[in-house]
Amino acid sequence: MQDHLSQTFSALSDPTRRAILAKLSKGEANVSDLAEPFLKDMSLPAITKHLKVLEKAGLITKTREAQWRSCKLNGAPLRDASxxxxxxxVFWEESFNRLDEYLKTVTGKVSKGKRNGRKK
Amino acid sequence: MQDHLSQTFSALSDPTRRAILAKLSKGEANVSDLAEPFLKDMSLPAITKHLKVLEKAGLITKTREAQWRSCKLNGAPLRDASxxxxxxxVFWEESFNRLDEYLKTVTGKVSKGKRNGRKK
DNA sequence: CAGTTAATTAACTATACGGTTAAATATAAA
DNA sequence: TTTATATTTAACCGTATAGTTAATTAACTG
Structure with a gap:
């Protein structure tokens, strides 16, 4: 098995799983509720697998009540990834600055935001 | 092929690739320089492949000068992922708050940091 | 030109991943 | 006890991923 960070990023690298997390961010939900938007595209066992991936990555926890499994989002791994x-x-703010420089040369104006003056 | 976000997270889900990015965060480097720390563990072609993954995800760009390829980190995809x-x-700060509540019950004290009072 | 250095490509292998269908499990309800 | 509902497991399949070694490309150097 792999390190935590790899597992987190790997779990996030699938749009279905990210959509599941998005839905869970609105509140707990059981498996069928989570599956519903995807059942045109894939089967229920496929969702079960995605949930297992999320669970192993620590991004969700499941609790059972009767025959339902309620899923809940757990933010901790996202904190670490973030x-x-x-x-x-600094690398994306730097590229913003370069865009800023570029816009200045093109329009003669300066956009709003940081501007830690790279002269020349 | 997949969406940008999936490609970014997927590229980040490997410790070798993250280490490469870490090294590039200290400055540009060519392929052999980047490969050097890993050559006990894997071959050069393996590194070439990792770099291709990073390049396709837009996380690095390569420029050639003579027989060397200089690699440079590009932050834009990280900005989107972030x-x-x-x-x-809110989900990881919430869990911090729960920890905070817990500590309060155990120690009778309150830790420093936000404390947006969940009464009861 | 011959040789060296830097890096990639080709061909291959093993394993992981994302999906399927069919069967199994577990709880609730009739 | 049968039936229905919710979910998982098993077995399988095709493709992607991460690695290998060997060969190739490309530029510089003596």
Whole structure:
């Protein structure tokens, strides 16, 4: 098996799973509720598998009540993944600055936002 | 092929690739420089493949000068991935609050940080 | 030109992944 | 006890992924 961060990013690398998380962000839901929007595209066992991936990554937890499994979003792994990305923030803000420089040369104007003056 | 976000998360789901990005965050580097720390564990073609994955995900760009390919980190896809995660921030801060509540019951004290009073 | 260095491509292999259908499990309801 | 509902498991399939070794491309160097 792999490290936590790899497992998290891997779990997030599928649009169905991200959609499931999006739905869970609106509140707990059981498997059939979660599956419903996807049943035109895939079978229920496919959803079960996706939920297993999310569960192993720690992104959701399931609790059983009678024959229903209620799923709940767990943010902790996202916190770690987000923290990892923060180290790179400077790289996308830098590219914003380059865009800013570019716009200045094109329009003679300067966009709003940071502008930590790269002279020349 | 898949959507951008899936491609980004997928590219990030490998520790070798994340290590490559970490090294590139310290400055541009060519392929052999990037490969060097990994050559005990894997071959050069393996690195070439990892770089291709990163390149297709838009996380790096390669420029050639003579027989060297210089690689440079590109933050834009990380910005998008990070923005996606931001929607879930409340879920990891919420769990912090629950920890906070728990600590309060155990120690009678309250930790520093936000405390948007969930009474009862 | 011959040789060296940097990196990629080709061909192959093993395993993981995302899906399927059919069968099994578990609880509730009649 | 049968039937219905919710969900999972098993077995399978095709494709993608991560690695290998060997061969190839491309540019520089003596």
């Amino acid at each position: 923290a990892w990305m923060e180290h790179y923030r | 923005a996606w995660m931001e929607h879930y921030r």
